[in-house]
Amino acid sequence: MSAVEVSDVHKSYGATQALDGATWSAGGGRVTAVLGPNGAGKSTTIECLQGLQRPDSGSVRVLGVDPWGADAEHRARVGLMLQDGGLPTMVKPLPLLRHLAALYADPADASRLAARLGIDGFAGTITRRLSGGQRQRVALAAALIGRPDVLFLDEPTAGLDPHTRLEVWDIVREEADRGVTVVLATHSFEEAERVADDLVIISHGRVRAAGTRAEVEGEDTLERVYFSLTSGAQR
């Protein structure tokens, strides 16, 4: 059993078919990058894996559990960083992390995590006043505070400067090296090449390629493989 399994998942919103029989899996302790054009179904997949959406048919499993209606014990094992961060605006990062830590039985130490993610320099500033990159770091810390076994990241470095992107990639790799299963949705070939062990390319809700980087890329570059599999796929 893989840590994350997506099996023949269909999901529609009215007339829009977001997922159309998607099937792929992510192995434990590996980083799997999910790539696809705008509207391909990446966020919908992550929402299904998080239990925020329910597939119309097919199944998703995370650590062997159906996330839809999963109990608190399961949810505590899963970390999530959403595309827009989703942080409350008037709270300071360190109190926020301490508050979130109190929700878990065995959390990370908030101060140590803040130091590791370079948050300690602005830990006393309300999140509304933080830069985009600073907010991303806080959102990543919020995803890590419960010491998850599985981490879902939706475009974790979008809008970050090159230094901060490198730091976030180092943290993601460190988490995977500790045994955390990481699934990240991204538009960045560089991100996929730097951090991913495995790749899933989707368009129009279908998987066009899935496997290790070597399997998906073959003798070609990721960029060329991606364009040949997804050309004309935007919606």
Ligand SMILES: Nc1ncnc2c1ncn2[C@@H]1O[C@H](COP(=O)(O)OP(=O)(O)OP(=O)(O)O)[C@@H](O)[C@H]1O
């Ligand atoms: N809550 C919703 N209601 C209606 N349509 C939705 C909803 N969520 C997603 N969709 C539609 O489903 C399709 C897949 O969207 P999704 O956000 O999963 O794609 P994505 O690959 O994450 O795109 P992006 O790269 O732009 O973030 C799109 O056509 C989108 O407009």
